[in-house]
Amino acid sequence: MTTQEPLHEGAPASKAGAPDQNDSGGGDDGGDVDGAGSPPSASPAPTEVEAExxxxxxxxxxxxxxxxxxxxxxxxxxxxxxxxxxxxxxxxxxxxxxxxxxxxxxxxxxxxxxxxxxxxxxxxxxxxxxxxxxxxxxxxxxxxxxxxxxxxxxxxxxxxIERFGVPxxxxxxxxxxxxxxxxxxxxxxxxxxxxxxxxxxxxxxxxxxxxxxxxxxxxxxxxxxxxxxxxxxxxxxxxxxxxxxxxxxxxxxxxxxxxxxxxxxxxxxxxxxxxxxxxxxxxxxxxxxxxxxxxxxxxxxxxxxxxxxxxxxxxxxxxxxxxxxxxxxxxxxxxxxxxxxxxxxxxxxxxxxxxxxxxxxxxxxxxxxxxxxxxxxxxxxxxxxxxxxxxxxxxxxxxxxxxxxxxxxxxxxxxxxxxxxxxxxxxxxxxxxxxxxxxxxxxxxxxxxxxxxxxxxxxxxxxxxxxxxKATAVEGEGKGEGEEETEGKGEDKAQADKQDKDEESQIPEQSKEGGDDDSDEDCWEKHHRLALRAARESIVLLKNENKTLPLREKTGEKVAVIGHFAKAPRYQGSGSSQVIPTRLDSVRDLIQEYAGGGGDDDADNITFAEGYHPDQEGIDESKDIDQTLLNEAVSIAERADVCLLFVGLPEIAESEGFDRLHLRLPSQHDALVRSITKINPRTVIVLSNGGPVELPWIDAVPAAVETYLSGQAGARATLDVLYGRINPSGRLAETFPIRLKDVLADDFFPGNRHKVEYREGLAVGYRYFDTAKKDVLFPFGHGLSYTNFEFTDMGVKEATAAHTFEVSLTVTNTGDAAGATVVQCYVSCLKSEVFRPEQELRAFEKVQTLQPDESAKVTLTLSSRAFSYYDVGMNRWIVEDGEYEIRLCSSSRDVRLRRTVTFDAGGEGPSEEAVAAYPPASDPRDTVSEEAFANRMEMSFPEGERKEKMMALLSHDSDDSSSSNRRVEIHRNSILSECQGSFLGRMLRTILIKSMEGHIESEAGKEKANKVRAAFADNFPLRGFVLFSSGGMTFPVLDWMIDVMNGRYCKAFKGVFPVVCGGRFRN
Incomplete structure (x- = not known):
């Protein structure tokens, strides 16, 4: 019998401190009395559980x-x-x-x-x-x-279980x-x-x-x-x-x-x-x-x-x-x-x-x-x-x-x-x-x-x-087990209604798609409008020089729409999350409603060019440029008053099953931007992608909008933002680095087949960039608006609950357009005996649409967890005595208000292990050495088990099979890419890829599907053939194959009879 290669035994969990306190509504689940849904209107003031x-x-x-x-x-x-x-x-x-x-x-x-x-x-x-x-x-x-x-x-x-009526x-x-x-x-x-x-x-x-x-x-x-x-x-x-x-x-x-x-x-x-x-x-x-x-x-x-x-x-x-x-x-x-x-x-x-x-x-x-x-x-x-x-x-x-x-x-x-x-x-x-x-x-x-x-x-x-x-509807007083209020009462529903009303008030009558008061309306239509609302709120205005945006509607100016994504939008990711939409909007189908001149020939002022192929992902400019498509796009752009250029990452570039190798856009996309911005100064870039990308041409672009993957209604939402029907209020939920090498974790990503070391530790995202004072393309929390907001009247007071602060401010719309914004609250420990990031997000609030000169009072709650760190020696969260700065920001790099508070935690300092793992002098700009990382891992284990655990974890050699001439031992957890030295391994890979042909397809074509299938197969472990076979293969059969692949032919020959006579059907 061939045994599987186990991972080394992990460290025991740290013992916890105080048990959590039960919600007064009981603990039955996310549908219980404390309300996973909209709480009753008679409920008390919201806590952090309901809203921060x-x-x-x-x-x-x-x-x-x-x-x-x-x-x-x-x-x-x-x-x-x-x-x-x-x-x-x-x-x-x-x-x-x-x-x-x-x-x-x-x-x-x-x-x-x-x-x-x-x-x-x-x-x-x-x-x-x-x-x-x-x-x-x-x-x-x-x-x-x-x-x-x-x-x-x-x-x-x-x-x-049929006999007990369990379905x-x-x-x-x-x-x-x-x-x-x-x-x-x-x-x-x-x-x-x-x-x-x-x-x-x-x-x-x-x-x-x-x-x-x-x-x-x-x-x-x-x-x-x-x-x-x-x-x-x-x-x-x-x-x-x-x-x-x-x-x-x-x-x-x-x-x-x-x-x-x-x-x-x-x-x-x-x-x-x-x-x-x-x-x-x-x-x-x-x-x-x-x-x-x-x-x-x-x-x-x-x-x-x-x-x-x-x-x-x-x-x-x-x-x-x-x-x-x-x-x-x-x-x-x-x-x-x-x-x-x-x-x-x-x-x-x-x-x-x-x-x-x-x-x-x-x-x-x-x-x-x-x-x-x-x-x-x-x-x-x-x-x-x-x-x-x-x-x-x-x-x-x-x-x-x-x-x-x-x-x-x-x-x-x-x-x-x-x-x-x-x-x-x-x-x-x-x-x-x-x-x-x-x-x-x-x-x-x-x-x-x-x-x-x-x-x-x-x-x-x-x-x-x-x-x-269990049926959850209960007549009479209160709610039954698992039941939530769905009558449209409470803070969540009130905020949603206010937002719907505010957004609808900004939309001209001809583009409204019905109201929520139509109780007989099909739920799919309601949900499409919700998808539209979600897309509108999620779009991020990255750049807007000289008020290039919003564009004016129906002026008759010539508009060039360039990019395949304007015709066939990149609206969702690939893999297990892929959905068959109930409908799908596209910019090309809708643009006339916004940019048409209003006459019989109003479409004559709108032109379209493909710009690139949907499955084009190459980044070699010497061979990956389609000059014919580029010339066509340039031709219509130079005759237009404004150019809407839709670029991003094609489906073939990002998907479940494989990681991206770089942050660059395809060469054809970059070439389009460079060429068109040279001849048309009013070029607006619309990005569609699932993650950060490098934008080396951003300084030459007057306006850029990030839509990410905005769902089936994303096209209309994008046009609503471009033409000012909706004021963008999205804020980035991740940092856009200037280049990939700026990311500290890049030195250790994705590791190898055996292990991946998270050496960067806490230095992830803005926690790294802000602490290292490193320039970024766009910071965490960044997003522009067509109006301006002022943060004033910051107040900090200790709340009734112990070690809890209430932070208040006034947000005022000082511009001339209605809009929404986000208040971001970061906490910075000004002096610590252990390493702390420069600042950490501890509270936020979306301030719904404010009219010009309208103000809103915002109150945020910070409890002691907002000031704490996890001490690996004490195995719990602690707060150091000292000064902390509370920062109210529009992004992690845009601090509007700040206030220093002194926290008295009773004189408790960090443990020796906490200091050893993260000394205060830790510099996130430096690559973490193997010795420093080993020390950090060692401090994570109980003192009496550290030597044993560290030997087990770090003694495993991290070499790749591709870098060694010796035969690699095959086991149940070997992935197929390690088995290609064997005819049987190659045959299994071919069988797996063939079996996926009817299950992994792509709108982008066969090239994308082949890439996904190959990536999945190369990373697929041999045990997966048993687990996904619906009983068609068993572990005895797999172990016999492993013996063959390892060259143990005598053992495999002896095992032929039991395998043939029943091993296929018995585990």
Whole structure:
């Protein structure tokens, strides 16, 4: 038997401090009493959980109530839940019909909220009963039934126990749209609304918008029979060349955590649909993603790569978390005890009775998340206790009472299923058809796995299905378990209504697409308009010299529209997130409405040129320039009054499956810009791309707009911005470097097949550039407007809660156009005994549309977490005594107001380990040496285990098989690119690529599809042939092939008979 090459065992998790405090609304999930949806209008002032800031407008318009999107299935006057059990996968095994309450009844219910204790008791009782029921079911299951429960049925369903009436659950990809395959075909899907990709949506800096997008996604899930949506993607953007960066939100964990949290709460606002935050953790590259071991020191992991997930898990409470493919500090994420059992479950309380925290009121969660000084972000005193001197992190973890939240694998991410069960990985996807059953049974027999550990996974899955089965509408007072307000009341809804009204007031009557007061309007049309609103808010005005923008409508001036993206927009990324849109706007189809002259021949003033081929990605100017297309574009540009030039990254240049190799645009795109700006000074650049790009010609361009991947309505949104119907308010959620070599992490990205070292540590994004005082192309948070905003009257006062500050300011529109802006609050530690970045984003607020001379009062809350760092010696968050500067900014480089505060944390200083790992003299401009990185990693481990752990982690040689003439030992985790020295390895690669031909296609053509298939195949591990084969291949057969590839022919010959006679069918 050929064994798989294991990753080295990782470090034990740090023990936590005080346990989190329960929300007063109970801990049942993201659809519970504290409100994942719009809170009642009678609710108290918002906390940081609901909104980090309060905005008080001096002349507030009256919000217009709008009917929230709902499924046509929700039209009955009674609530009915019918569960259907089936031995085969059921797309959506129950029907939910929601009762309609009259406005008077709704008002009465809102005016008589039940006491928090009553709601808590009701949910606790319901949770207890569900727990008992699920345990009773699991207690009667045979072992084979348990094993089938912890593995998917196929690609898109899991669960289903016919004799107990437990149905199967359907899930679908969906970071920015519901991707429900037709009959399991991954290429053909049901049409759904394609919202702006996460890279664009994050630029809105608008939690309410994120919530509304999530709410619309949940409606479409119900329409398409999906119970669990696989999104949002919340990995941090470590490096701008990351292949899936377009699926992720930001380089900053605070912005990513808040936007992701509100997406989750929107999806789960009814309690009927769940969200799955992914990929935990450090899934920051596509190269070697199935097998690479990410080495990250403890402080960097807690402060950057885990912080967004922690916030989302605590406040958003997604129904599921998805583990990443890669390894983390020696263990695959799918079996990482530190990551899931110790951190997510025991410390954070994900999936336990302490979900969202334990013991206390709802206000406790506020101090916890944004910053109590307690361990791991736990609420309580700044010394890391619960306030009574006890260290809550040492509390015994209670697995007997848990909420139905599950941890699932990414598709094919499981390495060792036995270790995964021990670590708390509940569900393996897709279904492996018993591939791991023999190993699990063997572990149960020899005692290395306890059946109680398997039972806990089964119980959580049964509870999860019970939740999905449960009707959430409850007549009478208050809300039932998992139910959220959807009557259009509360702060989120009021802000959305105000924004809709403000934006609609800027749009001429002829371009309005109907109002929200049409309750019979098709939900797809409503969602298209929401996609339009999201795209408008997400567009970033990068540059605007001499007021080149906005353009004036219908002046009759000659407009040249150049670029293939104006005809066929680049509106979403490629890979598992790709959606079949319900409709698709294009600039070429819409431009006449904006630029036409108004006469019978009004189209004569608009000309179009292709400019480039859609799959053209070459960067060699000596051979990658199509002179014919270039000449055609130049010809129309020199005769035009204004030129709209649409350039960016073609689909072939960025996709799931491979990382970008550079930040350059294709040579043809650069040549177009250089040539056209020389002959037409009124050239406006419109960028479409999933991440930062180099713009060497930017100084010659008067105006540039970044649209990212703006979804199916992005074309109209772009024209609305260009022609001034909408004032752009987007702000960059990542830094644009001048050149790739300016990125500190570039020296260590993407590592090699064995490991990737995160040597740069905390020096990621603006934390690096601002600390190193390094010039950038566009800073984090940058975005221009057609008006001007003034920040004044900054005030800082200590709030009622301990170690919490309230920061206030007045924002005034001093220009002559209505517009919205973003207040960004950064905290800088002026003197520290450990290294601290120059500044870190700790609060933000989107200030909705202000009319000229209108002002708004904004209040931000900073709790002690905003001033803290993670101490690797104490294994908790601490705040140093000293002075901190609070900065109110328009971007990380544009500080408008500042105020110094003195923080008294009780005289606690950093541990020796914290100073050793990050000494105060650390210079982020210098490349981190191997010795310094090894020391930083060593300080991440408990003192008694450091030598052993470091030897295990760093002794593994990092050489590539390509750089050595010796034969590489093949094992289950070998990737196909390592197996090409064997005929069998080459044959397997050919088979895999052939099998993907019907599943990976591209609008850009065969070249793009071939590139994706080749990249996927080269990084594909051999174990994947078993996990994706639907039972067609087993591990005994794979091990026999591995013996052949390793040249162990005698052993392989002896194994022929058992393989041929049954190995194919037995694991």
């Amino acid at each position: 800031a309060e905005v008080e407008t001096s002349t507030p318009p009256t919000p217009t109530p709008a009917t929230p999107p709902r499924s046509p299935k929700s039209s009955s006057a009674s609530a009915i839940l019918t569960a259907t059990a089936s031995s085969s996968p059921v797309p959506f095994p129950f029907t939910i019909q929601i009762p309609h309450r009259s406005s008077s009844a709704a008002a009465a219910a809102a005016s008589r909220p039940p006491p928090p204790s009553t709601i808590q008791n009701r949910i606790s009782e319901s949770q207890r009963l569900r727990n008992e029921t699920s345990r009773a079911i699991v207690g009667q299951l045979a072992l084979d039934e348990k094993l089938s429960l912890v593995s998917g049925n196929d690609l898109w369903t899991f669960g289903g 199967s659950i359907t899930l679908a990809d969906g970071p920015h749209g519901v991707r429900k395959p037709v009959h399991g075909d991954t290429q053909k899907g049901h049409p759904a609304t394609c919202f702006p990709a996460s890279c664009a949506l994050a630029c809105s800096w608008d939690r309410t918008l994120a919530f509304d997008v999530g709410r619309a996604l949940s409606v479409e899930c119900e329409e398409l029979g999906v119970s669990l949506l696989l999104g949002p993607g919340m990995n941090l953007k470590r490096h701008p060349c990351g292949g899936r960066n377009f699926e992720y939100l930001s380089e900053d964990p605070h912005l990513s955590g808040h936007m992701g949290c509100h997406l989750v709460r929107g999806v789960q606002h009814t309690g009927r649909i769940g969200a799955c935050a992914k990929h935990v953790a450090a899934n920051n590259q596509e190269s070697f993603r199935f097998v690479v071991n990410a080495l990250i020191d403890a402080r960097t992991l807690r402060e950057l790569y885990g912080a967004g997930f922690e916030y989302c898990a605590r406040v958003g409470r997604p129904w599921a978390l998805m583990c990443a493919y890669n390894g983390l500090n020696g263990s695959f994420c799918s079996e990482n005890v530190d990551l899931f059992r110790d951190w997510m479950r025991r410390e954070i309380g994900f999936g336990s009775s302490r979900d969202g925290g334990g013991g206390g009121g709802g206000e406790g969660i506020v101090s916890d998340l944004e910053g109590a000084g307690a361990s791991g972000g736990e609420g309580g005193a700044a010394d890391g206790t619960d306030g009574d001197g006890t260290n809550g992190g040492e509390e015994e973890y209670d697995d007997t009472m848990m909420n139905p939240h599950i941890v699932m694998s990414d598709w094919g991410a499981v390495n060792d299923r036995v270790e995964g069960i021990k670590a708390g990985l509940d569900l393996e996807m897709p279904g492996s058809f018993g591939a791991h059953d023999r190993a699990i049974k063997s572990a149960l027999k020899d005692g290395t796995l306890m059946e109680s550990q398997l039972d806990e996974c089964c119980v959580r899955i049964v509870q999860f299905i019970q939740r999905a089965m």
